[in-house]
Amino acid sequence: MGISNLIFALSLVTAIFLFRRNVLKIKRNIFLGRDVNRSDQSFLRWKTMARVALGQTKMMVKPIAGFLHVIVYAGFVIINIEVLEIIIDGLFGTHRVFSFLGVFYDFLIASFEILALLVLLACVLFFIRRNGLRLKRFAAKEVSGWPKTDANLILVFEVLLMGAFLLMQGADLALQKMGTAYYVEAGSYPVSSYLLFLFEGMSESSVILFERFFWWVHILGIFAFLNYLPYSKHLHIVLAFPNTYYSNLKAKGAFTNMDSVTQEVKLMLDPDADPYATPDPDSSDDIQRFGAKDVTDLNWVQLMNAYSCTECGRCTSECPANQTGKLLSPRKIMMDTRDRLETYGAEIDAGDDQENQRPLLDGYISREELWACTTCNACTDACPINIDPLSIILDMRRYLVMEESAAPNELNMVFTNIENNGAPWQFSAADRLKWKDEL
Amino acid sequence: MNYDMNDVKKIHVPTMAELMAKGEQPDVLFWVGCAGSFDDRAKKITKAFVKILNHINYKFAVLGTEESCSGDPAKRAGNEFLFQMQAMANIEVMNAYEVKRIVTTCPHCFNTLKNEYPDLGGHYEVVHHTQLLQSLIDEGRLTVEGGAYKGKKITFHDPCYLGRANEVYDAPRTLIEKLDAELVEMKRCKSKGLCCGAGGAQMFKEPEKGAKDVNIERTEDAIETSAEIIATGCPFCNTMMTDGVKNKEKEEQVKVLDLAEMIAQANDL
Ligand code: SF4
Ligand code: SF4
Secondary structure (H helix, E strand, C coil): CCHHHHHHHHHHHHHHHHHHHHHHHHHHHHCCCECCCCCCCHHHHHHHHHHHHHCCHHHHHCHHHHHHHHHHHHHHHHHHHHHHHHHHHHHHCCCCHHHHHCHHHHHHHHHHHHHHHHHHHHHHHHHHHHHHCCCHHHCCHHHCCHHHHHHHHHHHHHHHHHHHHHHHHHHHHHHHHHCCCCCCCCCCCCCHHHHHHHHCCCCHHHHHHHHHHHHHHHHHHHHHHHHHHHHCHHHHHHHHHHHHHCCCCCCCCCCCCCHHHHHHHHHHHCCCCCCCCCCCHHHHHHCCCCCCCCHHHCEHHHHHHHHHCCCCCHHHHHCHHHHCCCCCCHHHHHHHHHHHHHHHHHHHHHCCCHHHCCCHHHHCECHHHHHCCCCCCHHHHHCCCCCCHHHHHHHHHHHHHHCCCCCCHHHHHHHHHHHHHCCCCCCCHHHCCHHHHHC | CCCCCCCCCCCCCCEHHHHHHCCCCCCEEEECHHHHHHCHHHHHHHHHHHHHHHHCCCCEEECHHHCCCCCHHHHHHCCHHHHHHHHHHHHHHHHHCCCCEEEECCHHHHHHHHHHCHHHCCCCEEEEHHHHHHHHHHCCCCCCCCHHHCCCEEEECCCCCCCCCCCCCHHHHHHHHHCCCEECCCCCCHHHCCCCCCCCCHHHCCCCCCCCCHHHHHHHHHHHCCCCEEEECCHHHHHHHHHHHHHCCCCCCCEEEEHHHHHHHHCCC
């Protein structure tokens, strides 16, 4: 085992170790959320995942962006087969260890090259679209600053990775043509054969240097990218799958009925219930607040949603409140939830007291945002990976109303009317059938 | 809408209590909803729908004063307590009457009764009035001719709680076809339909600060189609769109009507 194999093995182990640590942290953060049972209907869940995450059906609503996205996605997944070969080569000092596959290897390498070129082009187009076209959903306030840098970094990263891959291939091909020992003649190079001119007139040793350089840039880049994921919206390439699997399968209009409330309401309506009875001591330790003030009041699916959000803004650009200039943006709801959860997790790691923290409500999401929602479900329908911003908005309203009695005044009047007259307006319940006299 | 005031033949609206006393069950309970019971504009929809049911001798009944708010605005506003109190009280009443089938002209009630009552013990088959009307036409029990609507350009505004929330897109559109009218779609329709701005209890409060009211934005979509009629299937959408048309000073050119009203009128009811 040479020194380079050792360095490679060390980088690989470090990359996996760091990634694992971050993944575990994210997992812990997600499960800070309340429990929710999504273990039913597994067949339908697999189907939803296959259709929405794998098949990207909801991306296709915008055909051009959708198509480019499928290229990048398919390219990235398939090119990863090549990464497997690179890892084996890197560990054992072999070169193109899969080349024994013969014609099939030619086919593989050729498709990797074509895909790499397509991914590269798609990313360049995405970059231009994002920075040149001033699309409204990429110009919003919540995606300026770091989120914008993040989005561009991802694209630049992918262009660099694909570029390094193709240059490495080109140098390899040049060496194969020179008959350099160790560089077996294998594979087919429909793209990088056009790069051969770069290495013309170079000495064998300089081409080897280039080949090694791009080989290392490519693989170390992948390791770095892997460890960039946990800090980025790019995490969706992993989480889109569980996210769609565990997504809500009920009709979009069906909001959850809170069981804790059901118990209390039943008690209130039960004439035999003893209002002074001491509460069951066994159940006292799981007393939760009603609704959500902070991330830990949300359920784990909502928290996973937050980590999965790609910040694409498709939800926000369909949101009636946002389109008419209100402060509410469902994308911001998801980004705030993730930001808050990450701070929350970091505080746990640092052993700090959560009490001094800014909670999700008021610290990140304002009441004005929450009260602007029409509960129209346009956001949940638009989200390409079935994220549900509306459920978070509703849970926070529940907290405001049931824990703080902090509904807008007009709504408090509505509540009183419903309680007293069985209608949101101040009409007498006895007049409910009056319309029939007007027939 | 002008109904013939000389039409003295009084329509009887039976209540569940009344039928129960006679030992009878209706084929469907008509859940009127708060808007349909109290709001002057929405009451016209209620009356039109009752006229259609009466016209074909469909055996229906209402709860009358035993009906109470379904709890939808409370729930969407975050008051789960009040919602469940309402729901359980309503369920108790309906279960006592052994209600099996419900029709309603309000998509909010429709959604709540259909999707949120079962968990609390209320299991009913719930349909929206456009669905019932469509099936009555399909069965041949109700015939519709275009009448005044023949050839008219009509656009349909999808109520969020009928469309996206429950994926009912076809029934109202079929009714427009049956009226021999020309259906023109807005640029945002069906699952992409824009909200009218009333949902989530927004109906009952001032909108938050913004550049524009949602109903104006939506009315502009509708006016863009140059339709003569904006068809709705929700009393709240109806109010929002009517206000929008007023705001745009287009009352002369564009009418906002519920599909039940159109069908009643086409049949001279
Ligand atoms: S449900 Fe609320 S947040 Fe989502 S699109 Fe509608 S108004 Fe916007
Ligand atoms: S919630 Fe969905 S639609 Fe909205 S920004 Fe995130 S990924 Fe995009």
